[in-house]
Amino acid sequence: MFTIITGAQFGDEGKGKVVDLMAGDYNIVARFQGGDNAGHTVKVKDEIYKLHLIPSGFLLDSRVLIGPGTVLNPEIMVEEIRMLEEAGVKVSAEKLGIDGKTSIIMPYHIELDGLREATRSEKIGTTKRGIGFAYIDKIARDEVHFSDLVDEKRLMQRLSDIAPQKEEEIKAIGGDPSIVTESSLVDRYISLGRELAPYIADVSYEINKSLDEGKSVLAEGAQGSHLDVIHGTQKFVTSSSTIAGSACANLGVGPTRVNEVLAIVKAYITRVGAGPLPTEQEGDAGQHLHDVGHEFGTTTGRSRRCGWFDMPLAKKSVYLNGYTSAALTKLDVLTGLDPVKICVGYELDGKVIDYPPEDTSQLARCVPVYEEMEGWDADLTSVVGYEDLPQKARVYVERLEKLMGIPVKYISVGPGREQTFMK
Numbered sequence: 001m002f003t004i005i006t007g008a009q010f011g012d013e014g015k016g017k018v019v020d021l022m023a024g025d026y027n028i029v030a031r032f033q034g035g036d037n038a039g040h041t042v043k044v045k046d047e048i049y050k051l052h053l054i055p056s057g058f059l060l061d062s063r064v065l066i067g068p069g070t071v072l073n074p075e076i077m078v079e080e081i082r083m084l085e086e087a088g089v090k091v092s093a094e095k096l097g098i099d100g101k102t103s104i105i106m107p108y109h110i111e112l113d114g115l116r117e118a119t120r121s122e123k124i125g126t127t128k129r130g131i132g133f134a135y136i137d138k139i140a141r142d143e144v145h146f147s148d149l150v151d152e153k154r155l156m157q158r159l160s161d162i163a164p165q166k167e168e169e170i171k172a173i174g175g176d177p178s179i180v181t182e183s184s185l186v187d188r189y190i191s192l193g194r195e196l197a198p199y200i201a202d203v204s205y206e207i208n209k210s211l212d213e214g215k216s217v218l219a220e221g222a223q224g225s226h227l228d229v230i231h232g233t234q235k236f237v238t239s240s241s242t243i244a245g246s247a248c249a250n251l252g253v254g255p256t257r258v259n260e261v262l263a264i265v266k267a268y269i270t271r272v273g274a275g276p277l278p279t280e281q282e283g284d285a286g287q288h289l290h291d292v293g294h295e296f297g298t299t300t301g302r303s304r305r306c307g308w309f310d311m312p313l314a315k316k317s318v319y320l321n322g323y324t325s326a327a328l329t330k331l332d333v334l335t336g337l338d339p340v341k342i343c344v345g346y347e348l349d350g351k352v353i354d355y356p357p358e359d360t361s362q363l364a365r366c367v368p369v370y371e372e373m374e375g376w377d378a379d380l381t382s383v384v385g386y387e388d389l390p391q392k393a394r395v396y397v398e399r400l401e402k403l404m405g406i407p408v409k410y411i412s413v414g415p416g417r418e419q420t421f422m423k
């Protein structure tokens, strides 16, 4: 069984929570793209774990893998391993594997990210974690691999080859080039490499072999479909492919192996950072979604922008990912709003369309066309079955299902594991 999970909106849909919930049924949970720009919150009883890199299956028996298509900041990785160990979760080499070909985020990538963002007249609002610059080096074949990091001699050789060009880049953008070879940073990376060495793995081989043995594998996406570097709202996107096909390409697993593609979709929409969000609400409804949904970024603490459910964007996600079903999260947050609105189309240049225009500047000019639904007042956070939802909430869920054209399999009504049920 090979299942892929991706975010259907702009990230923070609750992927971490759903992966934690499902991980019990999977032998392996693997991250396939992104880096510590991701921030996943997993709540189990009173414990809250906020993680950026370690796949969200870490609490259960699954083996967790970081695939070679991710970009890895070793400092964050070691911090997360420590944090989990302090919380009593042992992260042994049997538990965690990191592919040798994973690109390492170097201090100069973080520096370049910050410098570039500062010089942009129109900001992207990146997480300043060096993600884009680490991916530039991967594509340019100038990256440091995880297998270089764990071998001091190889790391020094690699750095001496890359350093002159990196120094020029930093100088050209107004920064201090000494960061590239600063001895304390290099020593720190050598020591992080030593600490992480036991985790080295061949992720593609492991996953394919496990599938051959009849085991089950869950690929956990980071970010969301509209932040995809190819199909998203350029330039306001991240630097990796966030859609389901990316799991195959980045993990080295053929598309014929895929059994299920699950959308994680919020009952409304949020976005952190810049870029179009046609249904954004700046008045009372937006404030309600923000406050009740605690919509603050897990990675940067920034306020998330909030709006009504955007069906044209959801339909595009269904096309981009080939979803077989969805998990609908944060339905509880809509309690108390009346009416509840679904954006079913946009008005653009005098025409009504039901699918997003490809061009980002056109999307930014789209005016939402809403369908209004009756709201409900009941608190949903202790609902444990579909039939116990207020009738108006069920009408809302079924309307989303019909318009998206895929079944809703799970409904989430709170951050806790137990606050989820099958529809």
Ligand code: GDP
Pocket: 007, 011, 012, 013, 014, 015, 016, 017, 038, 039, 040, 041, 042, 043, 292, 293, 298, 329, 330, 331, 332, 333, 412, 413, 414, 415
């Ligand atoms: P991810 O990046 O997709 O993993 O999502 P985040 O963890 O960044 O953001 C989702 C936030 O919503 C987290 O704080 C979760 O604990 C919380 N959450 C997840 N599902 C629900 C839900 O159904 N209801 C409520 N109220 N909170 C939820």
Ligand code: IMO
Pocket: 007, 010, 011, 012, 013, 037, 038, 039, 040, 124, 125, 126, 127, 128, 129, 130, 131, 132, 221, 222, 223, 224, 227, 236, 237, 238, 239, 272, 273, 274, 298
């Ligand atoms: P999870 O996995 C929400 C956004 C940033 C910025 C843009 C580019 O928690 O859903 P980057 O640092 O990637 O170059 O920033 O992408 N972004 C996210 N937004 N959730 C995320 O991850 C995100 N990761 C990146 O805010 O707009």
Ligand code: MG
Pocket: 011, 012, 013, 038, 039, 040, 041, 298
């Ligand atoms: Mg998040």
